[in-house]
Amino acid sequence: MKVNVTELVIRLIVTFIGFGLLLFLPAGTLDWPAAWIYLVLLFIFTIGITLWLSRFNPDLLSERMSGLGRSGHKKWDKVFLMVLLPVFIGWYIVMALDAVRYKWSEIPDSLQWIGAGLLLSSFYIFYLTFRENTYLSPAVRIQTDRGQTVVSTGPYRYVRHPMYAGFILFTFGTALLLGSAYGLLGALVLNALIAWRAVREEQVLKSELPGYGDYMTRVRHRFVPYLL
DSSP, X not given: OOOOHHHHHHXXXXXXXXXXXHHHHHHTOSOOHHHHHHHHHHHHHHHHHHHHHHHHOHHHHHHHHHOTTSTTOOHHHHHHHHHHHHHHHHHHHHHXXXXXXXXXXXXXXXXXXXXXXXXXXXXXXXXXXXXXXXXXXSSXXXXXXXXXXXXXXGGGGTOSOHHHHHHHHHHHHHHHHHTOHHHHHHHHHHHHHHHXXXXXXXXXXXXXXXXXXXXXXXXXXXXSTXXX
C-alpha cells in the first residue's frame, strides 16, 4: 500500500510542534534542558521508525496512519480513545507545571538519567514489536482487509501485549526524565486505562481472530513475563 509522503511529513511536523507546545507553554519558558533532551530522543525515534516502516513495511505504516476509524474499529474503542487523548494531553501539561513553573516536586538528576534509559528501552521494545507484528493497528479492529493472523513470535513469545509493555516504560521514563513526581502518578492512571483496554481487546481477539484463544493459553502474561 502506497504511503502519502506529503501527509506523513505534515503529520511529523505537526506532532513535533504539538509536543513542544504541550511542554513549553505550561512551563512558561524554553529554558528546560530535560524537555529538549526528551523531544530530541522522541523524534529521532519517531523519524527513524517511520523511515524504517516506509522501507520495510509500508502497509503497516499506512495502517498506523489511517487505522483509526477504518471498517471494523470497535465503537467502545473509539469512545476509549476520546477519553484517553485528553488524559494524555493533561499528563504532559501537569508535568510541565510541576517540573518547571511551580516546582511542586523534585526528581534527583540520577533518576532523570534512569528515566532516559527507560525511555530508550521503550523505544527498543516498540521497534521489536513493529518488526514482528505487521497488524499493529492503533485501533482495536480485526483486519480482515489485511488477512490478519495471530502473531506469536518475537516479543509475543513472552507477553501478549509487548506494545503496551513498552508504553509502561515510556510513561515512567517520560515522567522521570522530565523531572515530575506528579507525572509518575499520571503514568499510573494512563497505564490503568491501557490495562483496561488490553483486557477488552483480548476479548475481541479471542472471539473474532482464529487461534487467539490457543495463543492465550500458551502465553499467560500480558505485559511482564512471569509477573503481569
